[in-house]
Amino acid sequence: MRLRALLETDALGLRLLGGQDELDRTVRGVMTTDLRDPSRYLSGGELVLTGLAWRRTPEDSEPFVRLLAGAGVAGLAAGEAELGAIPDDLVGACARHRLPLFAVHETVAFASITEYVVRQVSGERAGDLAAVVDRHRRLMTSGPAGGGPEVVLDLLGTDLDMRAWVLSPTGRRIAGAGEPLSTGAGAALAAEHLAATRGGRRAPHRVALGGTTYSLFPVRVPGHAASPGGQAGELRERALSDWLLAVEADAGEWGAPRLDLLQGVTQLIAVERDRRDAARTVRRRLAQEILELVQSGAPPAEIAARLRVAAPVLLPGRGTAPHWQIVVARVDWDGGEGESGAVAQSLLEEILVDPVAAGLESGDRIAVAHTGGEAIALVPMPAADPTEEGDGAGAGEGTEAAGPGGLQADVLLAAVRDPLTAGLADDGRLTLGVSAPVQSAEGLRGALEEARHARRVAAARPGRVCAAGHHELASHVLLLPFVPDDVRRAFTARLLDPLRDYDRRHRAELVPTLEAFLDCDGSWTRCAARLHLHVNTLRYRVGRIEQLTGRDLSRLEDKLDFFLALRMS
Secondary structure (H helix, E strand, O other): OEOHHHHOOHHHOEEEEEOHHHOOOEOOEEEEOOOOOOHHHOOOOEEEEEOOOOOOOHHHHHHHHHHHHHHOOOEEEEEOOOOOOOOHHHHHHHHHOOOOEEEEOOOOOHHHHHHHHHHHHHHHHHHHHHHHHHHHHHHHHHHHHHOHHHHHHHHHHHHHOOOEEEEOOOOOEEEEOOOOOOOOHHHHHHHHHHHHHHOOOOOOEEEEEOOEEEEEEEEOOOOOOOOOOOOHHHHHHHHHHOEEEEEOOOHHHOOHHHHHHHHHHHHHHHHHHHHHHHHHHHHHHHHHHHHHHHHOOOOHHHHHHHHHHHHHHHOOOOOOOOEEEEEEEEEEEOOOOOOOHHHHHHHHHHHOOOOOOOOHHHHOOOEEEEEOOEEEEEEEEOOOOHHHOOOOOOOOOOOOEOOOOOOOHHHHHHOOHHHHHHHHOOOEEEEEEEOOOEOOOOHHHHHHHHHHHHHHHHHOOOOOEEEEEHHHHHOHHHOHHHOOHHHHHHHHHHHHHHHHHHHHHHOOOHHHHHHHHHHOOOOHHHHHHHHOOOHHHHHHHHHHHHHHHOOOOOOHHHHHHHHHHHHHO
């Protein structure tokens, strides 16, 4: 109920002494007290009734009201039986803290007010619960045509006055009623949800973001949830696959009936998730068939025929796709437990969706297969120029790139890195490689190997979520993933450990100086300007580097060794 309802009930005889602008506050309960500090017994939203026995001097009003305001009470009703008129110091304190203040006539018993508030609050809770249960029943009997998540979320808004959104594991908006979340909020909520789930915290997870409290509920597809005694691998992979329901409200203030109701809402949304996954099965099967042909060395004409079948499914209404790219992803867990191809498949399907694209069908042009621990995506690229469109069957130039366009490895991960890092926690890694575009069936074999090589380059980098693209395979970095770890450690230690030890003991910054010197191609003037040093100081530091390592930075071979050591460190 709202505070203003108290004034609309003549039987209560309440007079408003201050707080006209705050009468739309929600009253969740009532408490009678004459304690000087009742805050320990308050949870927020109460109408506090007091006979003013706590007030001995005018100075007592300010701390009493400050404590009530800090506890988040809805309003204060003071009885006139003890002191007659409500004292001005109490009126002033309530005004300063924006706390609505009512005067209770001496003929009105606090018990009457308490009974009225309890009856109203209980009645409204029963009413909104009955309305939602009724809508819930109608949705359940209407089947998949019942309107999907949007209708379910709309009922939360209309029946319970709560804004809610369905988000993917990366924070992409799948469904929502009303205004969208602010930029970046979806990814931040997904990151908090994944971190809480991996940390073993019980749902719903309550998160404060930008001054607003959200409650996060996992959306688990029936039959996909791990049992309570399931393996740790099941639990962490499920966390990376689940959607979540984000509600703009604090579930800590709810009773069991409303929590049960929200769990029911997540079950309705899970039905839509299951339907979406079933529809995606066709695209997954097409990708699997094509990739099996590619990996088995099938003739280009046979692969091209399969591409002609796949293109209308992956590009509905857009004709055929003369260009294709391949993206390879892998999820690895510490200890190498099991195969993670299924979770890599789910994540890659999500990563390849435009992060600003909302809705269930935004990923209906993505075909991802998985083999063992590896997920492989076949990504069609419509031609910018309609005259370029062909059947994809040309035996032409094999792995010739289709130009500078296409997917970029670093861009793919930009919007999803934070939530996925939270979901992988401290025991998982996601690595991803992207091929160059190709325009023939014959080029797909080379594109697959290129994407796999790029993924191995990404795997050699630090971090929980890493990607590399085809353009990086034309440089020295292609060689680094294939150097054994013990060799790399020995190589970098021999060159860099003497400099690091010296830096620790003397704060000399020899390693940063070496990096800057190589970045400036050995130019003394440019390097000194970048580091804001005198050239003589720079010459001294370089001399010290050479003395400690026995190398000569005027020699190309030694410069190259230092460069590679820094890259591998």
